[in-house]
Amino acid sequence: MAVCAAAAVGAISAASARAAAQAAGPRDGAAAQSLSVTVGFDGAVRPGAPAPVDVQTPPMPADGPAQLIIESAALTPQTGRATVSTVVPFQAVAGTAQRLRVPVVVQDVRRPLRVRVMLRGRRVAAAAVPFDPARVAGRLVVLVSEARAGLGILHEIDERAVDAYVAAGALPARWQEYVGVDLVVFRDVDPARLSDAQRGALVTWVRLGGRLVVIARPRGRPLPAFLMPVLPAHLGATGVAGASGDLAAKYGAPLPAGPVATVALVPRPGATVVRAGGTPVIAAGAAGDGYASVWGIDPTAPPLAEWQGRRRLWAEALGSPPLPLVEPSALADRLSPRIPVDRFSHVLAGLLIALYVGGVAVVRRRRPTLAGAAVGIAAAVLAVVAFAQLAVSARARSTALTQVVVLRQARDAPVASAVVVAAAAVPYGGPVAVLAPAGSVSAPVTMIGDLRVEWRDEAAALAGEVRPDLPWVFQALAAVPLGTSARFDAETETLTADAGEAGLRDADLWWHGFVYALGDLPAGRTSRRIGPGGWRRAAELVADDTSTARFFRAPDSQAPGAITQLAGAVLVGRWPGRAPAFALADRTRGAGVREAILVIPVDGPPPVVPRAQP
Amino acid sequence: MTNAVLRGDLRARAASRKIVAIELFYLGVLGVLAWLGMPPELGAQTGERTASLTTALLVVQAIIVTYFASACAAQEIAVETEKSPVDLVFAPFAPRSIVTGKSFTTAATAVYWLLLGAPLIALSAGIRQDSWAGLARAEVFIAAVAWGMAQTALWLATAIESDFSRVLAHWGWLVTVFVATLALPLPARAVNPVLGIGAAQSGTLPLWVYALYIVLGIASDAGARLTLRRYLA
Numbered sequence: 001m002a003v004c005a006a007a008a009v010g011a012i013s014a015a016s017a018r019a020a021a022q023a024a025g026p027r028d029g030a031a032a033q034s035l036s037v038t039v040g041f042d043g044a045v046r047p048g049a050p051a052p053v054d055v056q057t058p059p060m061p062a063d064g065p066a067q068l069i070i071e072s073a074a075l076t077p078q079t080g081r082a083t084v085s086t087v088v089p090f091q092a093v094a095g096t097a098q099r100l101r102v103p104v105v106v107q108d109v110r111r112p113l114r115v116r117v118m119l120r121g122r123r124v125a126a127a128a129v130p131f132d133p134a135r136v137a138g139r140l141v142v143l144v145s146e147a148r149a150g151l152g153i154l155h156e157i158d159e160r161a162v163d164a165y166v167a168a169g170a171l172p173a174r175w176q177e178y179v180g181v182d183l184v185v186f187r188d189v190d191p192a193r194l195s196d197a198q199r200g201a202l203v204t205w206v207r208l209g210g211r212l213v214v215i216a217r218p219r220g221r222p223l224p225a226f227l228m229p230v231l232p233a234h235l236g237a238t239g240v241a242g243a244s245g246d247l248a249a250k251y252g253a254p255l256p257a258g259p260v261a262t263v264a265l266v267p268r269p270g271a272t273v274v275r276a277g278g279t280p281v282i283a284a285g286a287a288g289d290g291y292a293s294v295w296g297i298d299p300t301a302p303p304l305a306e307w308q309g310r311r312r313l314w315a316e317a318l319g320s321p322p323l324p325l326v327e328p329s330a331l332a333d334r335l336s337p338r339i340p341v342d343r344f345s346h347v348l349a350g351l352l353i354a355l356y357v358g359g360v361a362v363v364r365r366r367r368p369t370l371a372g373a374a375v376g377i378a379a380a381v382l383a384v385v386a387f388a389q390l391a392v393s394a395r396a397r398s399t400a401l402t403q404v405v406v407l408r409q410a411r412d413a414p415v416a417s418a419v420v421v422a423a424a425a426v427p428y429g430g431p432v433a434v435l436a437p438a439g440s441v442s443a444p445v446t447m448i449g450d451l452r453v454e455w456r457d458e459a460a461a462l463a464g465e466v467r468p469d470l471p472w473v474f475q476a477l478a479a480v481p482l483g484t485s486a487r488f489d490a491e492t493e494t495l496t497a498d499a500g501e502a503g504l505r506d507a508d509l510w511w512h513g514f515v516y517a518l519g520d521l522p523a524g525r526t527s528r529r530i531g532p533g534g535w536r537r538a539a540e541l542v543a544d545d546t547s548t549a550r551f552f553r554a555p556d557s558q559a560p561g562a563i564t565q566l567a568g569a570v571l572v573g574r575w576p577g578r579a580p581a582f583a584l585a586d587r588t589r590g591a592g593v594r595e596a597i598l599v600i601p602v603d604g605p606p607p608v609v610p611r612a613q614p
Numbered sequence: 615m616t617n618a619v620l621r622g623d624l625r626a627r628a629a630s631r632k633i634v635a636i637e638l639f640y641l642g643v644l645g646v647l648a649w650l651g652m653p654p655e656l657g658a659q660t661g662e663r664t665a666s667l668t669t670a671l672l673v674v675q676a677i678i679v680t681y682f683a684s685a686c687a688a689q690e691i692a693v694e695t696e697k698s699p700v701d702l703v704f705a706p707f708a709p710r711s712i713v714t715g716k717s718f719t720t721a722a723t724a725v726y727w728l729l730l731g732a733p734l735i736a737l738s739a740g741i742r743q744d745s746w747a748g749l750a751r752a753e754v755f756i757a758a759v760a761w762g763m764a765q766t767a768l769w770l771a772t773a774i775e776s777d778f779s780r781v782l783a784h785w786g787w788l789v790t791v792f793v794a795t796l797a798l799p800l801p802a803r804a805v806n807p808v809l810g811i812g813a814a815q816s817g818t819l820p821l822w823v824y825a826l827y828i829v830l831g832i833a834s835d836a837g838a839r840l841t842l843r844r845y846l847a
Contacts, residue, residue, distance in 0.1 A: 349648075357638065357645050383733030392740055428741050
């Protein structure tokens with residue numbers, strides 16, 4: 001199973017497996033065997049963010065279809081408490097232990113994660129995994145290394161920071177599982193221990209905003225080749241730094257006495273470099289929307305493990321918490337899901353009811369016998385089938401899925417992040433199931449009851465009970481290959497944009513609380529002059545509920561949100577190209593509204609906007 | 615159908631214009647309610663309301679089926695050519711045969727009417743994705759209530775000669791079961807058919823409530839047999 005990286009990782013003899021199963025008793029109850037479960041990174045989790053859950057089953061007692069079920073608690077405004085069940089189907093092989101990985105969004109860390117393995121409807125293993133309050137992270141730093149030490153100073157930088165030490169093999173194979181991580185540190189990692197999926201996930205995460213530090217140790221391993229596209233330097237010769245004034249001045253504390261082993265770096269153009277005795281030992285630079293650093297010194301090991309300057313070094317690497325461009329809950333508030341009234345089905349139902357009642361009346365009047373009554377029964381049976389079909393059709397026609405996709409092009413990288421928020425409205429209430437976009441990780445935005453998330457080949461199916469008066473709102477996070485770009489030339493006051501193969505509709509240039517309307521941009525490269533006039537306040541635009549700008553309002557406010565606080569200008573417009581989207585699981589036709597918005601970062605100096613702030 | 619009373623009553627009911635009129639009234643009411651219930655429930659109180667329109671439809675079905683089944687059994691509605699139990703005892707038929715025949719006639723009538731109403735219930739339940747198992751439990755409960763109540767009406771038909779007194783007793787019994795039981799403390803209140811339908815749908819109705827109406831019907835049958843024997847004594 002590609003989506004959850006399910007794999008058999010070990011096997012014992014069939015005979016011993018059966019013996020174990022008989023001893024444990026493959027049935028519900030206390031006799032179920034225990035599981036090996038690892039949640040998050042080294043037990044550290046960030047509430048609300050997808051966390052990797054790694055489960056190793058005991059040797060399965062028999063072949064057959066099996067399920068891994070992970071139940072996590074969530075709070076709901078209406079019913080108080082609800083459960084999100086993440087279900088991973090797999091094929092059990094008798095006598096073989098299986099390892100399954102799946103992302104789970106943990107909402108309520110006060111209640112344990114309940115994990116069980118079912119085989120043919122019977123529970124064969126179970127475990128309850130409580131969360132350690134000390135491992136619930138406000139900020140999370142993951143050190144990938146064989147040594148479990150060196151990040152203790154993080155608590156001095158941010159008291160909410162939690163350090164996690166993991167082996168390379170435990171890294172996620174989905175980039176979304178890094179979303180709760182603030183910084184990943186590589187130290188002496190053997191890249192051969194990472195699968196292609198793990199490598200791709202890490203690079204994608206960095207390009208979409210992740211922060212990465214690679215520590216190059218003297219006589220250590222070379223930099224992983226798969227990271228080179230995002231790293232700001234490659235390695236030079238090993239050396240020794242004495243009492244370096246550069247490092248001391250930069251980080252505010254003298255180096256410890258004695259020689260410090262270093263690896264000289266060969267920085268790429270544009271990288272920020274810190275030198276020790278003239279030798280570059282730290283290089284950092286943007287990698288897409290993320291930030292990557294290579295350190296030729298190791299502040300996690302002596303003698304620099306006691307260096308006071310490492311506090312500022314780590315603080316720089318950790319950076320400020322990223323500001324999300326859009327909040328799923330704010331997107332949900334702006335969706336205005338439409339609930340269509342299916343008049344056709346109502347008229348048809350009226351006609352069928354009249355036909356049925358009239359038909360029974362005619363039969364009973366013309367044949368006032370037991371045979372006539374039998375014909376009435378036959379008519380009733382046929383009518384049950386017809387009315388049930390009509391009901392299913394009317395329900396499908398009345399079910400609406402309203403969604404918005406916000407694509408954010410990574411700077412100088414052929415990838416964009418996609419936040420999809422969808423509201424499923426069923427005016428009759430009852431069960432509803434939606435399919436998440438392929439390759440995404442999805443979760444509810446609002447909890448209105450129990451939810452089942454079942455992983456299928458490439459995506460998850462989310463199913464739950466919806467109330468008639470309340471849409472159910474889901475979100476999905478995905479990455480899509482996309483290569484759009486924009487650049488502003490201050491001298492000619494011209495914006496040159498490459499809007500890709502689909503073009504951009506109703507495009508606007510956003511900068512510093514002001515918006516400049518550009519209209520439709522055709523596919524491919526195009527240039528537009530940005531005159532001094534024509535700028536409007538973003539506050540006016542975001543208040544317009546018919547404009548795509550409404551999705552950039554701050555949560556619970558009429559004012560513009562994080563888009564006005566970005567470090568650079570952005571080009572925003574409707575994206576007519578293909579974008580990830582939710583789909584109703586049983587929908588063959590019916591109402592569905594989708595808006596796709598593309599945000600492209602603008603390179604170059606920012607345009608000049610009116611001086612008055614909005 | 616070896617029971618002559620059952621055979622005669624079923625033929626009488628199949629040919630009866632009154633029964634056809636009852637069926638059209640019953641299907642008309644259910645049809646109008648099912649059709650009016652099709653538009654989405656989007657009122658301000660929708661979130662707080664716990665019972666669905668399907669449950670309301672089932673309650674209406676239960677009231678109509680129970681009333682007409684018991685009214686026919688109590689001779690409150692005289693079906694053309696259908697003999698009363700007291701007339702049959704002088705025919706002469708054995709009291710056991712009379713009561714058994716009448717009992718099966720009532721059961722067949724109630725089940726037939728439930729079947730006729732099923733398409734309209736299916737429309738309402740299908741559009742709201744109500745549980746089919748819950749619907750089946752509710753229909754079984756309605757059948758048990760209708761039969762049990764109708765057997766009591768049969769006993770009243772044998773025990774009370776005066777038409778007015780019998781109708782009064784029949785209505786008193788219906789009001790007692792459908793309304794007065796709402797005043798009972800929990801868990802005895804579960805015997806109320808209106809509450810019982812919702813509970814049966816959700817699977818929380820205790821089995822003893824189903825059994826209670828069956829036992830009521832069997833006991834009423836026994837009472838009717840005893841009463842009919844007195845006519846022969």
